[in-house]
Amino acid sequence: MIRSPIARTGTLKPARTRKCAVKGCANRFQPRNISHKVCGADCAAVHAAAERKRLDAKQTRERKQKVKTRSEHIADVQVAFNALVRYRDRDQHCISCPTHLPTLADQPGGGFDCGHYRSRGSAPHLRFDLRNAHGQCKKCNRYRAGNAADYRIGLIARIGLAAVEALECDQAGGNWTIPELLAMKADFRAQLAKMKKETA
Ligand SMILES: [Zn+2]
Ligand SMILES: [Zn+2]
Numbered sequence: 001m002i003r004s005p006i007a008r009t010g011t012l013k014p015a016r017t018r019k020c021a022v023k024g025c026a027n028r029f030q031p032r033n034i035s036h037k038v039c040g041a042d043c044a045a046v047h048a049a050a051e052r053k054r055l056d057a058k059q060t061r062e063r064k065q066k067v068k069t070r071s072e073h074i075a076d077v078q079v080a081f082n083a084l085v086r087y088r089d090r091d092q093h094c095i096s097c098p099t100h101l102p103t104l105a106d107q108p109g110g111g112f113d114c115g116h117y118r119s120r121g122s123a124p125h126l127r128f129d130l131r132n133a134h135g136q137c138k139k140c141n142r143y144r145a146g147n148a149a150d151y152r153i154g155l156i157a158r159i160g161l162a163a164v165e166a167l168e169c170d171q172a173g174g175n176w177t178i179p180e181l182l183a184m185k186a187d188f189r190a191q192l193a194k195m196k197k198e199t200a
Contacts, residue, residue, distance in 0.1 A: 022046050073181040074127075080188035081128050082114040087192055089135030095154040096147035099137040113141040117151050117167065125174025128184060131159055131167050 017028040020039040025046075027039035038047045068076075093100050094112065101112045115136030118126050126132040134155070140147040155164050176184065 022050075068178075070178060070181070073178050073185075074176075077128060077181050077185045077188065080185045080192070081133070084188045084192045084195070085114040085130065085133045086112070086135060087195060088130075092135050094137040094140055095134035095158070096136060096140045096144075096150035099139070101135050101137070112137050115141040115151070117148075117155055117164075123170075125172065126167070126170060128188075129167070129170075131163055134158065 016031075018031045018037075020027045020029060020043050021037040022039075022043040025039060025043050027043070029036075029039040031037075038044045089095075089101060089112075091102060095115060095117075103111075113136050114133050116123075116127065117132050117134070120127045123132070134151075136147075136151075140150070152164065155167075
């Protein structure tokens with residue numbers, strides 16, 4: 001685009017003042033350039049110290065993230081995954097018995113579990129598969145060994161026989177790398193946020 005002389009004269013208006021970036025300082029000053037953010041030397045020192053503190057905290061956060069083990073990342077994904085399943089199934093009945101899940105919702109931990117059809121122990125590659133996990137009452141999940149026979153009936157009603165059979169012979173995948181786990185966690189969180197927004 002060619003600038004007209006009129007547009008150029010627009011930049012000749014008197015320089016604006018800027019509010020000092022230091023919290024609690026009410027001074028205004030004339031900025032020399034875009035990165036000039038404080039009113040004077042005293043505020044510059046305060047600002048630099050705050051900036052250093054912020055960067056240190058950021059580095060500490062990043063370092064912590066880096067030293068997390070793979071199993072810690074898996075645990076993180078599990079939290080995000082379970083939250084998604086529990087929200088998705090919040091109005092359902094237990095996948096393997098007629099217990100209505102919302103009636104349990106006042107109990108600690110939401111009152112119901114995220115129960116896996118094929119267990120995390122025997123099919124770890126399906127631990128983050130949304131077909132394989134459903135809201136389940138604690139009685140079924142913990143005291144009836146997952147109530148597998150009734151789970152299958154409930155699962156067929158929800159996702160259909162073909163999907164259940166596909167799930168039953170699914171043996172692939174699972175050896176996620178840490179970047180994959182991070183992406184999965186972000187994806188489950190995004191799906192949950194979207195679902196919450198859509199049902200708000
Ligand atoms: Zn200042
Ligand atoms: Zn149940």
